[in-house]
Amino acid sequence: MPDMILREITSLLLPFIQMYGIYVVMHGHLSPGGGFAGGMILGVSLILYILVFGLDSCLRKVPHRLSSFLESFGTLWYAAVGLVGLLRGTSFLMNKGAGIDLGTPGELFSSGLIVVITIGVGIKVASTMLSLFYTLVEED
Amino acid sequence: MVDKLIGNYPYLIAALIFAVGCYTVLSHSNLMRKVIGINVMETAVFLFFVASGNVLGGQPPIIDLNNSDVIYVNPLPSALILTGIVVSVSVTALALGLVVRIHRQFGTIDADEITEIRSNDNA
Amino acid sequence: MRKFLALLVVLPCLVAMIMLAAELPPYADPDNPTNNEVPTRYTEQGVEEAGATNIVTDIIIDYRAYDTLIETTVLFTALIAVMLTLKGAGNNHA
Numbered sequence: 001m002p003d004m005i006l007r008e009i010t011s012l013l014l015p016f017i018q019m020y021g022i023y024v025v026m027h028g029h030l031s032p033g034g035g036f037a038g039g040m041i042l043g044v045s046l047i048l049y050i051l052v053f054g055l056d057s058c059l060r061k062v063p064h065r066l067s068s069f070l071e072s073f074g075t076l077w078y079a080a081v082g083l084v085g086l087l088r089g090t091s092f093l094m095n096k097g098a099g100i101d102l103g104t105p106g107e108l109f110s111s112g113l114i115v116v117i118t119i120g121v122g123i124k125v126a127s128t129m130l131s132l133f134y135t136l137v138e139e140d
Numbered sequence: 141m142v143d144k145l146i147g148n149y150p151y152l153i154a155a156l157i158f159a160v161g162c163y164t165v166l167s168h169s170n171l172m173r174k175v176i177g178i179n180v181m182e183t184a185v186f187l188f189f190v191a192s193g194n195v196l197g198g199q200p201p202i203i204d205l206n207n208s209d210v211i212y213v214n215p216l217p218s219a220l221i222l223t224g225i226v227v228s229v230s231v232t233a234l235a236l237g238l239v240v241r242i243h244r245q246f247g248t249i250d251a252d253e254i255t256e257i258r259s260n261d262n263a
Numbered sequence: 264m265r266k267f268l269a270l271l272v273v274l275p276c277l278v279a280m281i282m283l284a285a286e287l288p289p290y291a292d293p294d295n296p297t298n299n300e301v302p303t304r305y306t307e308q309g310v311e312e313a314g315a316t317n318i319v320t321d322i323i324i325d326y327r328a329y330d331t332l333i334e335t336t337v338l339f340t341a342l343i344a345v346m347l348t349l350k351g352a353g354n355n356h357a
Contacts, residue, residue: 029315029316029317030315031317032200032202032317034317034320034323036222036225036226071339075335078331078335082328093329093332095314096313096314102314105203105205110315111313111315114313114314114321117331118324121335124335124338131342132233132342132345135237135349136233136349141285145281145284145285147289147290148284148287151283151284151290155277155280155281156277158280159273159276159277159280162276163270166265166268166269167270169265191290192290195291195298196291201317201318202316202317203309203310203318212306212318214302215306216297216302216322219322219323222319222323223330223331223334226334226337226338229341230337230340231341234344237348241349
């Protein structure tokens, strides 16, 4: 039963892949990686789920409305974080000039707005990968 | 000239991979192989650009706060190539979407047969 | 025939690129013209101006943040273009 072997191994392996993707996104300012690479790891883990379990069971977990909402949410999140600098009196997309406390370098919650922007970019890239795969595979 | 060439070995390898990709695009008539050839050419360009920022005996550009006389590699080419990689992914996705659409319309993905079908329709 | 013509086009380009690779500055040399004062400033003052110890993240999100913003719209535009190609342009054209 090759189908059963694939299902068992994938359902054991997927939580670790997604946790690694979230780790790469969150530690974007401390080790190599960042928003784009971590977002791609998360998106590719969902594509693996579609390949093993079928398109319908992934459409039940992440329907079309949710993935297109997350897509626009990522872009607007980046622009909204940039407006924080405007509200504080300096120019658009300023980190230290807008008076945000930078913390001690080397910690997880340091460097102000960089973590916030990285999470937004990661969500956007993951949902773009998933939406592209939905569009290419569906046939009507 | 030959030992200058052997000293610059990453540029030589990037040129060879680019030539292989270019030959793949030009000599096959299957559309899917052309898309793969374009991807290989883009990989060669990224290798050439990132390899030009290396410094002899350098560490990756993650600042170590404990010792302060370490040589770091040039971080600028890596930062510029991230944008290029995203553009490469977008171009590949659009090319694959076009191939799927062509297959739905004509029933084949061979470029010579598509030209024949179109010229038979117009004649 | 097609393979012979393709080889005829690719081989002069390959020879030209190999001759170019011999004329470039030596690989991994600290005195390269690309290691001028710009990367030195990013590696020396990056941590206190932007706060992240990863200099590449520092550059793409703090020093050159506009490029990354337009980059995300490039991804968005590519997705819309693929959807338009494969699903048609809407079925209620009056």
